[in-house]
Amino acid sequence: MASTKQKALPETYTVEVFRFAPGEKKPRYDRFEVPVQHPGMTVLEALLYIKENLDPTLAVRYSCRMAVCGSCGMYVNGKGVLACHTRLAEFPSGKIRVSPMPNYPVVKDLMTDMSEFFTHHREVKPYIINPEMRAEIERPTREFLQTPEEVEEYLQFSYCIKCGLCVSACPTVASDPDFLGPQALMTVTRYNRDTRDGGWTYRLEVVDRPHGVWNCHFAGACTEVCPKGVDPALAIQFLKREAVVHGLGLDRLPFWPKRKQAPLAPPPKPARRKGIPAPPPRTVPES
Amino acid sequence: MARNKRLGIWGWIFGGRHNVERFLYTLHRITGVALVFYLMAHILVVGSRAFGQEAWENAMRLVGAGNPVVRVLEYLLVIAVVFHATNGIRLVLGELGIGIGRPRRPVYPYPKDSIRKPRKWILVLEGLATVYLVVAAYFFFVRH
Amino acid sequence: MREGVAWALHLFAGVILFFLLLFHVTQMHVALFPGWGEAALEWTNVLARAGARGWKILYLLFLAAALYHGFFGLRNVLIEISFLRRRVNEVTIVLSALGVILFAYGFYTTLATPSPMPGLP
Numbered sequence: 001m002a003s004t005k006q007k008a009l010p011e012t013y014t015v016e017v018f019r020f021a022p023g024e025k026k027p028r029y030d031r032f033e034v035p036v037q038h039p040g041m042t043v044l045e046a047l048l049y050i051k052e053n054l055d056p057t058l059a060v061r062y063s064c065r066m067a068v069c070g071s072c073g074m075y076v077n078g079k080g081v082l083a084c085h086t087r088l089a090e091f092p093s094g095k096i097r098v099s100p101m102p103n104y105p106v107v108k109d110l111m112t113d114m115s116e117f118f119t120h121h122r123e124v125k126p127y128i129i130n131p132e133m134r135a136e137i138e139r140p141t142r143e144f145l146q147t148p149e150e151v152e153e154y155l156q157f158s159y160c161i162k163c164g165l166c167v168s169a170c171p172t173v174a175s176d177p178d179f180l181g182p183q184a185l186m187t188v189t190r191y192n193r194d195t196r197d198g199g200w201t202y203r204l205e206v207v208d209r210p211h212g213v214w215n216c217h218f219a220g221a222c223t224e225v226c227p228k229g230v231d232p233a234l235a236i237q238f239l240k241r242e243a244v245v246h247g248l249g250l251d252r253l254p255f256w257p258k259r260k261q262a263p264l265a266p267p268p269k270p271a272r273r274k275g276i277p278a279p280p281p282r283t284v285p286e287s
Numbered sequence: 288m289a290r291n292k293r294l295g296i297w298g299w300i301f302g303g304r305h306n307v308e309r310f311l312y313t314l315h316r317i318t319g320v321a322l323v324f325y326l327m328a329h330i331l332v333v334g335s336r337a338f339g340q341e342a343w344e345n346a347m348r349l350v351g352a353g354n355p356v357v358r359v360l361e362y363l364l365v366i367a368v369v370f371h372a373t374n375g376i377r378l379v380l381g382e383l384g385i386g387i388g389r390p391r392r393p394v395y396p397y398p399k400d401s402i403r404k405p406r407k408w409i410l411v412l413e414g415l416a417t418v419y420l421v422v423a424a425y426f427f428f429v430r431h
Numbered sequence: 432m433r434e435g436v437a438w439a440l441h442l443f444a445g446v447i448l449f450f451l452l453l454f455h456v457t458q459m460h461v462a463l464f465p466g467w468g469e470a471a472l473e474w475t476n477v478l479a480r481a482g483a484r485g486w487k488i489l490y491l492l493f494l495a496a497a498l499y500h501g502f503f504g505l506r507n508v509l510i511e512i513s514f515l516r517r518r519v520n521e522v523t524i525v526l527s528a529l530g531v532i533l534f535a536y537g538f539y540t541t542l543a544t545p546s547p548m549p550g551l552p
Contacts, residue, residue, distance in 0.1 A: 020290050027290065029485055067294060078304040105289035114290050156390040169305060171312055174298020176511040210519045214438045218381050219312035220402035221305045230399025233385055237401065240438075241384045247435030289534050296512060323501040329531075330494070333545045337483055337543040338479060342496045352472055358513055361460065367440050372449050379442050 004101065011036055011095030015046055017058065018099040020106050027106070029097065030055070036088060044083035047110070059109040067227060070161030073168070074110050075099045080225035096097040101168035106135040109240035116177065117164050124206055126191060129199025136264065144196045144262040157190035157235050159228045166222035166232050178211040182232040185213055189235035192225055192242065195262035206244045213239050307409070308402055315374050318367040325364060362427050369419055373412035381405050437503060444500040450494045481544035494537040502530040 012033045020027035032054050034046045044062055051058045060083070063069040067085040074083050076098055077091065088096070104112035130137050166182040167173050173181050186208055192200040207213040213236060222232040246252050272278075294302055298375030299313045335346035351357040381387050381401070386408070462468025468474045480486045506526050510519050 022289065075303055075475045080303065100292065102300065103293050105291050107289050112292075152392070153390060156393050159393055169302065169309075171299045171302060171309055172511055174294040174302055175296045175513055176516050177513060178516050179294065193530070208433060208435045210434060210510055211516065212434065214434055215507065217312055217315070217507075218378055219305075219309070221302070223305040223399050223402050224309075226397070226399075227392030229395070229399065231390070231393075231399060231401050233395075234390065234401035237382050237384045240382050243435045244383075244439045248439065266374055267288035293513070301497055319501075319504050320508060323505045326497055326501050327533060330533050330540075334536055334540040337540045339545065343474055345475065347472060353469070365456055365460060368452060374455055375445050376449060379445060382442070423457075423461055426463075430462065 009036060009039070009089055011090065012094070013046060013091075014090065014095045015050065015090055016095070016097040017047070017050065017057075018106075018107070019109055021057075021108055029099075038043070039089065041088050042084055043074075043076055043081070043086045043088060043096065046088060046096075047098065048081060059107075059111050061111045068161065070163030071103050073112075073163040073165045073227075075101060075168075077176060079171050082163060082165075082227045085227055101164060103168045103170075103173050104164065112164070114164055114198070116269060117162075117167055117183065120180045121162070121187060123180065124143075124184050124191075124203050125199060126187045126193065127186075128194060128197045129202065130196065130202045131197070133196075133197055133264075142265045142267065145265050146195055146262050148261065150195050150262070154190050154193040157186055157230055158192075158234075160186065160190075160230050160232075163227065165225045165227065166230075169221035169225045171215075171219050171221065172215050172217065176211060179215050180207065180212055182216070185216065185239055186222075186230065186232035186235040188213075189239045192239070195260045200242075200259070204243050208241065208243050208247055213243055215238070258278055289309060307406075311374055311409070315378070318371045321367055322364075322371060358427060362424065365427075366420060366421055369416045369423075370413075373416045374409075375407045377405055377412055380408070389402060439502045440492055444496040444503075447492070447496045447499055451489070455493070458497065478545070481541070489543050490541050491538065494534060494541070498530045498534050498537075501527045 013036060015032045015274060016029045017032065018027060019030045022191055031046065032050045034049050034054075037049070039043070042065075044060070044065060047060045048062075051060065060072065062072040062073070062084060065084045066081050072083040073080065075081070076086055078097075082164050083098070097218050098110065100106050100110045100112050104114065107113050128137060131146070136142070144263070160183065162183065164183065166186075170179075172179050178259070180272065187254060188203045191197050192203055216233075216236045218233060218237065220233045222236075223230075223234065245256075250256055294383060299316065300310070311401070332346050332350055335342040386404060388398070388404050391400075457463070458467050459471050460468060462470065466479070470476055481490075506522055509522050509526075510514050513521055
């Protein structure tokens with residue numbers, strides 16, 4: 001892909017786009033000629049050029065155009081990418097074939113239905129649960145203290161933008177719709193490794209079942225396609241070790257290292273320097 | 288109506304242009320399933336030895352021991368065993384979180400440690416497997 | 432049994448098999464020593480192995496590990512196929528029954544093989 005520096009790029013690109021509309025029997029590929037408008041033109045820009053000039057019925061979902069929102073995940077020449085994050089220059093042949101992410105229902109053209117994806121995501125409770133600190137979590141008064149090393153443990157996994165590319169690349173998901181999928185399993189590790197969290201037993205119970213974490217067989221396709229470098233495969237393998245330890249009951253043994261709990265920051269000291277007199281007493285009652 | 292685009296078991300192979308580990312996943316399953324079916328037949332055939340020499344020799348004749356075609360099939364079986372074993376060692380280590388790196392900040396170009404780091408194991412393990420298979424081939428087809 | 436414990440056993444059996452199976456394949460097909468390779472299938476050699484107590488224990492361990500690893504792996508593959516995914520219990524029961532039957536047969540084979548005649552090495 002990097003060998004495009006010196007070669008002159010094609011002036012027009014042949015873009016084959018997957019087309020399907022509800023009610024149609026079979027999908028088809030439509031071919032468009034898209035002129036390259038500037039050297040950094042992306043696949044998303046090419047699709048928008050088609051929509052503006054050639055065929056306004058093309059449906060494509062996008063929002064931020066800068067690989068932050070995770071809306072435009074699709075397959076370009078058989079590889080899962082964010083369309084906004086992939087330049088036409090990466091395909092010096094001048095031909096690209098754009099199709100929606102596999103393993104999702106197609107709503108129209110390149111738009112996929114992500115509801116199953118988010119069902120699995122919700123199933124693992126992707127937020128901090130801490131029964132002991134409930135009052136503090138719901139009405140925060142102070143911050144939880146974490147060392148930089150403790151942040152590093154989960155920071156990479158929190159970069160996920162929920163584009164769904166990992167799930168579309170996973171071979172297990174291809175045949176098993178009930179499998180939680182790389183994104184949800186990665187999220188379990190992200191929250192279980194967070195020292196502010198206390199809900200790890202719940203999440204381990206959710207993944208320790210058929211179609212849970214054990215149906216990941218380390219194909220690594222999720223890591224390969226992830227456009228944000230999140231490395232879901234790494235997170236899932238750590239999760240397996242954690243779930244085995246929990247399932248065997250090793251973590252209940254007395255000598256097993258205890259999970260760290262992030263302490264609350266000490267209450268703030270009154271910031272008043274010496275020699276400054278106290279304010280006068282209130283004259284109006286406190287509301 | 289949305290169109291279901293789930294690939295089914297064909298997605299194990301034809302899911303797009305993916306990394307090599309994803310194809311090893313499929314190969315691991317194919318060899319694994321084949322070995323399970325071989326194991327069932329193997330247990331039944333070897334069971335003949337409990338009934339004495341004649342039963343054993345009959346069973347060996349039945350499965351065609353010494354037949355050149357059977358020898359080639361057996362060699363394919365050894366390939367499957369050796370591949371499944373070496374790839375399995377990589378999977379065991381990786382799945383227990385050994386040697387696949389640690390989480391770190393995703394700075395471009397992204398690290399992708401969990402697949403980049405074990406790639407050298409693939410080379411080493413499959414290299415050893417190839418050496419073994421070459422030696423085995425000598426004993427299979429030249430000096431049996 | 433917890434799914435995770437079963438999976439850990441699957442891994443453990445796999446590690447055992449790595450050594451036992453590679454040894455078995457080498458012994459059966461690579462004639463490094465007398466009685467190995469093609470000759471390993473001759474009745475006297477079969478009997479010499481089948482009669483010794485150490486070999487019997489090894490064979491039983493081998494049998495158990497191979498059946499457990501194989502059938503757990505097959506179950507994993509089967510429950511990932513979409514039309515069997517909601518039939519996890521049925522798949523598990525059928526495969527466990529098959530595994531137990533094959534183990535019983537293998538157990539019988541291991542114990543019932545006639546002892547080698549006196550004077551054999």
